[in-house]
Amino acid sequence: MDLPKNTTPDPAAAAAVQELMGGRFGEMSTLNNYMHQSFTMRGRDAIIPFYDLVSSIMAEELGHVELVSAAINLLQNGGEPEGAKVSDAPLEKLNNAGGLRHQFINNGNSALVTDAGGKPWQGDYVFNSGNLVLDMLHNFFLESGARMGKLRVYECSNHPVAKRLCGYLLCRGGVHQLAYAVALSKITGVDVPKMLPIPDIKLDKIPECAEFIEKGLHRSLYRFSANDYKNIEAVFNGTHPDDGLPLEVREGTMPGHPLADLPAVPSSGIPSYNMDELREMSARLMKNM
Ligand code: MN3
Numbered sequence: 001m002d003l004p005k006n007t008t009p010d011p012a013a014a015a016a017v018q019e020l021m022g023g024r025f026g027e028m029s030t031l032n033n034y035m036h037q038s039f040t041m042r043g044r045d046a047i048i049p050f051y052d053l054v055s056s057i058m059a060e061e062l063g064h065v066e067l068v069s070a071a072i073n074l075l076q077n078g079g080e081p082e083g084a085k086v087s088d089a090p091l092e093k094l095n096n097a098g099g100l101r102h103q104f105i106n107n108g109n110s111a112l113v114t115d116a117g118g119k120p121w122q123g124d125y126v127f128n129s130g131n132l133v134l135d136m137l138h139n140f141f142l143e144s145g146a147r148m149g150k151l152r153v154y155e156c157s158n159h160p161v162a163k164r165l166c167g168y169l170l171c172r173g174g175v176h177q178l179a180y181a182v183a184l185s186k187i188t189g190v191d192v193p194k195m196l197p198i199p200d201i202k203l204d205k206i207p208e209c210a211e212f213i214e215k216g217l218h219r220s221l222y223r224f225s226a227n228d229y230k231n232i233e234a235v236f237n238g239t240h241p242d243d244g245l246p247l248e249v250r251e252g253t254m255p256g257h258p259l260a261d262l263p264a265v266p267s268s269g270i271p272s273y274n275m276d277e278l279r280e281m282s283a284r285l286m287k288n289m
Helices: 011-022 027-040 044-076 132-156 160-188 207-214 275-287
Strands: 220-222 248-250
Touching: 011 027, 011 044, 011 132, 011 160, 027 044, 027 132, 027 160, 044 132, 044 160, 044 220, 132 160, 160 207, 160 220
Parallel strands: 220 248
Antiparallel strands: none
8 A cells, every 4th residue: 555755744643643553452463463373373273264364464464564654754754854954953843743752852753663642562462362262352352442543543634644544454454353253253153243343433434445445455355375374265254244245365465565765864863964975885885786
């Protein structure tokens, strides 16, 4: 998924989007929950469709962490005047903008591994009981909390980067929420997808979701591997509760987009105060390749 480039900086929106990175229900949490559950699953071969489901969703979550990071970096970009001298207080505008100061004081004007309040992501956000029903129930709850966060961050800002990011993540998180609901139904016989959506705002109320729904991204999982995760369809099948269209497992990885190469900020020493020297040194190193 590509994000708009050359937008105006919005440090307050960058701070709100941090919740989707390092909040309890953020992308660091979905990634690490599914990663540790899949790494430690016992009796794996007997329950292989569930292992395949959790593992393939985990692969996608790594991309979501990268995407949220890219969005925060874009929302911070341009907050310091170009060519500013250190003595001109180049960080003053950012400092007065109501964002998270650690993004530009401690970090290279970029995403933190924290929530919107600046609290670090914590390892105890990972729940890994080893009990399949309990872990699927937890993952369903985690995706439901994540959906709440995305909806509220969506409501925080009109910035095109934040809007598009939330529209996309709402669509993909909705698939993951549904996948765990379907998994619970397969194990218990309870019709869990009937509870959806949680919170009860449908994707057709979010204009930024339309493009992704059109591509079927609200009802498709990806295998993310040529040789593994062959059994996802044993769990993820049936129809989408909103539009009745079939659930799909697509081969390979999701199509990607190059990340923006954001410009240097010499007044903050990013990546160096003297860019010309750094460029020359880099060119010399490349000659030896
Ligand atoms: Mn996600």
